[in-house]
Amino acid sequence: MKAFIDAGNVHQCTLQVSQVYQPHGNIPTTAILKEMTHETSSSHTPSSGGTGNADGDTETAHAAEPFLTRTVSFVRRGNRLQGRRQQAWNDYAEKYVIDVPRDKTDTSVHPDFVLDAHAAFDREAPLVVEIGSGLGEAVCHAAEQDPARNFLALEVYKPGLAQTLLRVGQKGLRNVRVVQANAPEVLATMLPAGSVSELWVFFPDPWHKTRHHKRRLVQESFAGLAARVLEPGGLWRLATDWSSYAIQMRDVADASEDFDNVHAGERSGADSPLTKVWESGVEKVVGGAPVREGKLPVSTGNASEGEGMDDIGGWAPRFEGRALTSFEQKAHEAGREIFDLAYRRKQR
Numbered sequence: 001m002k003a004f005i006d007a008g009n010v011h012q013c014t015l016q017v018s019q020v021y022q023p024h025g026n027i028p029t030t031a032i033l034k035e036m037t038h039e040t041s042s043s044h045t046p047s048s049g050g051t052g053n054a055d056g057d058t059e060t061a062h063a064a065e066p067f068l069t070r071t072v073s074f075v076r077r078g079n080r081l082q083g084r085r086q087q088a089w090n091d092y093a094e095k096y097v098i099d100v101p102r103d104k105t106d107t108s109v110h111p112d113f114v115l116d117a118h119a120a121f122d123r124e125a126p127l128v129v130e131i132g133s134g135l136g137e138a139v140c141h142a143a144e145q146d147p148a149r150n151f152l153a154l155e156v157y158k159p160g161l162a163q164t165l166l167r168v169g170q171k172g173l174r175n176v177r178v179v180q181a182n183a184p185e186v187l188a189t190m191l192p193a194g195s196v197s198e199l200w201v202f203f204p205d206p207w208h209k210t211r212h213h214k215r216r217l218v219q220e221s222f223a224g225l226a227a228r229v230l231e232p233g234g235l236w237r238l239a240t241d242w243s244s245y246a247i248q249m250r251d252v253a254d255a256s257e258d259f260d261n262v263h264a265g266e267r268s269g270a271d272s273p274l275t276k277v278w279e280s281g282v283e284k285v286v287g288g289a290p291v292r293e294g295k296l297p298v299s300t301g302n303a304s305e306g307e308g309m310d311d312i313g314g315w316a317p318r319f320e321g322r323a324l325t326s327f328e329q330k331a332h333e334a335g336r337e338i339f340d341l342a343y344r345r346k347q348r
């Protein structure tokens with residue numbers, strides 16, 4: 001707790017933090033903890049459109065998930081860096097890492113911290129946010145291809161961020177910043193409402209076992225957070241190589257009143273990657289656990305056990321702005337289907 005109670009210490013963290021952090025002033029610790037355990041509101045729609053501000057975000061922060069008690073979508077892994085990654089961190093962290101004030105853990109974000117993207121990137125430009133950026137392959141490639149936009153990579157795994165720093169640092173990219181943080185917290189409070197033009201969730205951890213599905217990142221509450229940060233007309237792009245998670249993503253986003261499926265009804269029937277998974281039975285070979293889930297009927301077109309026809313569709317063509325990561329490459333090599341989805345944030 002000391003990090004955010006003692007505002008003097010927080011101000012010493014980094015330049016970026018001192019520019020944007022709003023210290024608590026005289027609010028006692030107990031009051032801060034109470035704020036952080038408010039129940040989720042059914043709507044995350046911000047009170048005003050366009051650019052967000054600290055006041056608007058404080059309202060939303062009060063309606064956010066109780067992150068101290070919530071199940072997270074990741075397994076805590078070591079923060080230790082070695083060799084080239086440690087060197088990359090030494091060389092580039094100051095330039096690219098936004099060091100945020102923490103809450104309880106080293107991947108949390110204090111709910112009073114609101115990012116000033118202009119200060120962090122040293123310019124005004126549309127913001128693309130990638131959640132779970134892994135080794136940084138996609139974000140680095142996209143930032144290089146699209147220098148007119150700013151890219152923010154969110155990742156909990158420090159060695160992955162170090163690898164990302166190595167990539168962006170060697171290329172000397174100026175339009176990338178990274179944050180080591182639990183993404184839902186970043187969406188709930190750190191990013192101003194309506195401040196993001198695209199939100200990317202590519203190959204999030206699939207959490208195969210049914211009892212682990214609650215750990216999946218993309219679920220109803222997450223759709224509310226995505227809607228909160230996206231500007232009207234902004235895009236939420238998703239991809240996965242697991243059919244059961246693909247169905248969950250489509251169900252969650254279709255059910256949200258905040259989004260329209262850009263490719264509604266497309267790639268259905270025999271063209272659907274879901275139908276192809278059922279036909280090929282590929283997940284039986286590769287995954288083990290997802291086999292039965294992959295064969296669950298999602299439509300009345302399901303003929304019999306193990307035979308499915310996806311008559312809903314809604315799958316996007318492969319997003320050509322997404323670099324082929326080593327992760328996706330492995331899925332291709334295993335013969336798995338890739339499911340892309342693209343949803344547009346409705347006008348408020």
Ligand SMILES: C[S@@+](CC[C@H](N)C(=O)[O-])C[C@H]1O[C@@H](n2cnc3c(N)ncnc32)[C@H](O)[C@@H]1O
Pocket residue numbers: 072073074131132133134135154155156157160181182183184202203204205206217325326327328
């Ligand atoms: C399966 S990997 C995919 C990485 C990358 N998107 C790719 O396609 O190569 C999922 C990544 O999401 C990260 N992750 C999981 N939950 C997260 C969360 N709540 N916030 C930020 N990153 C998260 C994991 O650490 C992991 O690096």
